[in-house]
Amino acid sequence: MAAASSTAPSISGETLTAFLLRLADDHLVLGHRLSEWCGHAPMLEEDLAMPNMALDLIGQARSLYQYAGEVEGKGRDEDQIAYVRREREYVNCLMAERQNGDFAHTMLRQFYFAAFMQPLWQAMMTSTDERLAGIAAKAEKEVAYHIRHAGEWVVRLGDGTEESTRRMKAAVEALAPYVDELFESDDVTRAVAGAGIAPDPSTLRPAFDAIVGPVFAEAGLEWVETPYGQTGGRQGRHGEALGFLLAELQYMQRTYPGMTW
Amino acid sequence: MSARSDKVVTASFSPPAGRRSRQGDEGRACLSDAVQSPSSDPSGHLLPAGGEKEERAYRAAASVVDPEIPAVTIADLGILRGVEMEGDVAVARVTPTYTGCPAVLAIELAVETALREAGFEPRIERVISPAWTTDWITAEGREKLRAYGIAPPANASNSIRSLFGETEVACPRCGSLETARISEFGSTACKALYRCQTCHEPFDYFKCI
Numbered sequence: 001m002a003a004a005s006s007t008a009p010s011i012s013g014e015t016l017t018a019f020l021l022r023l024a025d026d027h028l029v030l031g032h033r034l035s036e037w038c039g040h041a042p043m044l045e046e047d048l049a050m051p052n053m054a055l056d057l058i059g060q061a062r063s064l065y066q067y068a069g070e071v072e073g074k075g076r077d078e079d080q081i082a083y084v085r086r087e088r089e090y091v092n093c094l095m096a097e098r099q100n101g102d103f104a105h106t107m108l109r110q111f112y113f114a115a116f117m118q119p120l121w122q123a124m125m126t127s128t129d130e131r132l133a134g135i136a137a138k139a140e141k142e143v144a145y146h147i148r149h150a151g152e153w154v155v156r157l158g159d160g161t162e163e164s165t166r167r168m169k170a171a172v173e174a175l176a177p178y179v180d181e182l183f184e185s186d187d188v189t190r191a192v193a194g195a196g197i198a199p200d201p202s203t204l205r206p207a208f209d210a211i212v213g214p215v216f217a218e219a220g221l222e223w224v225e226t227p228y229g230q231t232g233g234r235q236g237r238h239g240e241a242l243g244f245l246l247a248e249l250q251y252m253q254r255t256y257p258g259m260t261w
Numbered sequence: 262m263s264a265r266s267d268k269v270v271t272a273s274f275s276p277p278a279g280r281r282s283r284q285g286d287e288g289r290a291c292l293s294d295a296v297q298s299p300s301s302d303p304s305g306h307l308l309p310a311g312g313e314k315e316e317r318a319y320r321a322a323a324s325v326v327d328p329e330i331p332a333v334t335i336a337d338l339g340i341l342r343g344v345e346m347e348g349d350v351a352v353a354r355v356t357p358t359y360t361g362c363p364a365v366l367a368i369e370l371a372v373e374t375a376l377r378e379a380g381f382e383p384r385i386e387r388v389i390s391p392a393w394t395t396d397w398i399t400a401e402g403r404e405k406l407r408a409y410g411i412a413p414p415a416n417a418s419n420s421i422r423s424l425f426g427e428t429e430v431a432c433p434r435c436g437s438l439e440t441a442r443i444s445e446f447g448s449t450a451c452k453a454l455y456r457c458q459t460c461h462e463p464f465d466y467f468k469c470i
Contacts, residue, residue, distance in 0.1 A: 045454060048444060048448065052449070054361075056360060056361050056450060059360030060360050060361070062360075062361070130390075134389050134390030134392070138392040141470045142450075142470075149445040152445075
């Protein structure tokens with residue numbers, strides 16, 4: 001580990017902060033989306049499951065925001081980063097902010113995100129950045145349960161009744177344009193990969209496909225190719241969904257700045 | 262089904278970009294081999310190496326019960342990672358079970374209070390690495406969980422990674438192995454919901470992590 005850090009090129013605090021915020025925003029925004037199901041799930045067990053997964057995601061987001069605040073060095077804490085940044089300053093992937101839709105849509109989105117994150121956390125467990133390696137070792141175990149839970153629903157609904165199959169197929173269609181953005185590579189991801197902090201997302205596609213492929217086969221679902229994908233989240237260009245989400249998420253701190261209870 | 266599930270596991274765990282995982286042994290249920298407790302008494306609790314004062318501070322902190330499962334202490338669960346004296350300050354290290362566990366703050370406050378009441382100036386340190394694992398739950402803690410009606414985590418019999426994998430979980434009331442999982446996520450993040458097919462009682466299962 002020490003040897004790796006001394007040979008890997010170091011990166012600027014600014015680049016590391018940019019990377020951390022992307023990861024943290026993905027988790028906060030998706031965690032918030034999942035929490036919207038609390039009290040509305042199709043059955044009691046799912047009413048427990050979705051907020052529990054949301055808790056994992058928001059806990060991971062907090063660890064990442066705390067670290068980002070320290071690296072950034074401007075005195076911002078996790079709450080200030082989460083609650084008073086504007087929409088264009090959020091750098092989450094577009095998939096995370098998509099509206100929940102029906103239960104099939106929510107579960108497929110969760111499955112995709114978990115299948116993307118598991119290999120990423122797995123690789124980050126040996127990150128040259130020890131703080132991130134610690135966060136990853138914990139998160140990797142948590143996301144394994146998300147894959148299993150969401151994956152089981154993808155199969156159950158995809159290979160279920162006529163109605164559930166129709167809904168799961170509709171979810172596959174609806175989310176297809178948001179998959180490619182997860183694996184985008186740019187200056188930030190390349191710098192982070194070069195420093196041995198995290199793998200470049202573009203290298204994670206085979207691992208993602210290896211998780212999704214067998215579940216789709218079991219569910220009787222077919223992958224849908226889209227002629228073009230939606231992109232822009234990493235540069236702060238979002239769909240209209242995020243603004244509404246942030247309005248709710250940030251309401252208290254916007255109304256009573258600095259409030260605590 | 263199981264053969265295919267195994268393939269999912271293997272494929273998803275090939276380390277990307279030529280990296281090697283530190284804990285790549287996906288066949289184990291709980292990934293704790295690299296992070297065993299430094300020392301422990303026969304019950305499995307971590308014991309401080311320092312003097313009488315340190316041991317007294319440890320015992321005070323170790324008496325704190327889990328706010329959501331009051332049948333077990335934080336020492337039973339392996340959440341208390343140690344207590345050391347730094348001059349006159351008793352430093353207690355605690356680790357969350359899950360990253361987003363909402364009980365963390367309550368536990369830290371309770372440890373702080375317990376140390377203060379025992380006459381120490383407390384400081385709490387939250388550690389996340391190495392990551393908590395259910396293998397740190399002591400033998401005594403497992404028995405207390407069972408007596409309380411919560412099935413303790415299975416050991417290396419199954420893997421959380423196996424998609425659709427079924428873990429053999431014994432009913433904490435009647436001991437029957439005829440049980441079925443109702444939900445992967447139970448009343449807290451660390452538990453799943455099961456039902457016994459023999460005595461028909463529902464119960465919580467402390468998930469292996």
